[in-house]
Amino acid sequence: MATIKDVAKRAGVSVGTVSKVLNGVYVRDANRLKVEEAISQLNYQVNTYARGMKAQFTNTVALILPDLVNPFFALLTNYVEQELFRKNYRMVLCLSSGSFEKEQGYFAAARQNKIDGIIGLTYSDEAEKYVSDDMPLVSIDRYYEAHIPCVTSDNYQGGVIAARHFYRTGCHQVAYFRTGAKTAGSTLERDRGFLETSRELGMECVHMDFGEEPGAQTADQIYQYLQEYQANTSRVVEGIFFSSDDLAVMTVEKLRREGIRIPEDVQIIGYDGLTVLNRGPLYVSSIRQPIQEMARCCVEQVMRVIHHEPAQMLTVLPVEFAEGGTTKPQISGG
């Protein structure tokens, strides 16, 4: 593994100059470029952070998310910015659409102390290889092999709550339909919580993955899949749990267009607890994530990481059932 001396030798500058570049101290552009090139060529891991070297704090944290089209991400960004401002921090926003190339620039900036830390929700597989124990990173929903603090909500319990609701409203046959990345994320726990609980409670459960991103055809595909499943098994699906509100809402529209009554014919539970224009009623019955509290915890943990205080490696926040008109009232305990 390359050392700071190797970098200095390759760049043809002194170790002191390399050190200055690493610490964000001003050096002539020509020298800075040589040093950066050498760092890149030698794949030198610029770890000023873990070694506790004097760093110039920038009071800037980067938030990495896929996009802001999903209202869940927009609300999370809204609250993270507010929390960071309270701590006198600015927020740089990186919308990666899952592109590691874009994320990588921010990871590099954090290593080089150009930003103090990162709060990141990243799906790319490459991130797994790149992220190391000393990265000033707090992860949302994703467990890394490296020792990185993670903030998430209780996705397993979300699945349990949905299965129990269907059971307590008299369902015998349920379904779980998902879209989304299969990256080592805690959101996969939704699947496990729902499937395991359905089995334990003696409900028949069919489940299907409809790809990474719900598209214009996804609701049609779900409808067709349901029709075929019911025709082939002579069973009637009485409750469907979805991995997101988005998917639930588009399926509800499709089912209603096909004359299926909700919740009389089939109950629907989504995930996230999103509301009309972010302040009206719920779109569908849902498992509500505590978005504001997640933001608060992310900022708290990243502050600890930045200031070399012990961070909580896993923060799991409670979720709750939110009645949004697509489910029946519970009739029994269970």
Next chain:
Amino acid sequence: MATIKDVAKRAGVSVGTVSKVLNGVYVRDANRLKVEEAISQLNYQVNTYARGMKAQFTNTVALILPDLVNPFFALLTNYVEQELFRKNYRMVLCLSSGSFEKEQGYFAAARQNKIDGIIGLTYSDEAEKYVSDDMPLVSIDRYYEAHIPCVTSDNYQGGVIAARHFYRTGCHQVAYFRTGAKTAGSTLERDRGFLETSRELGMECVHMDFGEEPGAQTADQIYQYLQEYQANTSRVVEGIFFSSDDLAVMTVEKLRREGIRIPEDVQIIGYDGLTVLNRGPLYVSSIRQPIQEMARCCVEQVMRVIHHEPAQMLTVLPVEFAEGGTTKPQISGG
């Protein structure tokens, strides 16, 4: 007015040191603090920008918006970030909730070359006094007395389109209900376009302002206002134009709960063209703003300002009518 020499004298350092601080070049912390204190005490306007002094570009632009709870702002942020990234720029996000105190920090950072420029949608009255010709700022929807490039959509035409739609569907009595700040913004043109066109077309038009921010009671207040207006005048309001989709959606819910049929009894047109979860159907018939194109133009203009190229002082983008199920089809020209 204080000069750079006054600052140097007050700080007890050389003019060269002040210049270094202004240009972001490294100086000892103790000296930097002295200079910053002197700048603050003398209210020295650090205008390295307009004088074209060598600046260290940070490749960072700040986007100032009230919040991301409003999906219009979330989508705008989404597209601005993408456009900036294409230009190799990072985006710092400032959600001001209209607080000038918070905005001011970013204005100051821009003056001091800590960020290269600002794209801002700001409602605070204080901003008017603070913003000057040489501020590297592109304004969204708001005209400043200072010579600041502004990007907006054709709000006047939006009002015209809504009034014409009501006229062409046979309305004789219409209403305009608004919420929002009354700051010198181009969004006030919506009012003017609608009211003037209604008058020209011979429609009776009632209009009312329901405060700065729609709240839990706003839809009830609108309903009550309508009832009283209709009782007092013995007239029936056949079409209502709203200053935002938000306000339109909450009023539609209230009216439907009261047994009023939409669009049979009353037609509704909102503003913005927002869709369910940002990719489903429209919530209501609406005047659609070209959000992505607005983002592109904001970034294009801020790049010109940053690079001392001539910027377009006013960019007005076209809007269009979007049929969302709360209006009747047009029956005649007009």
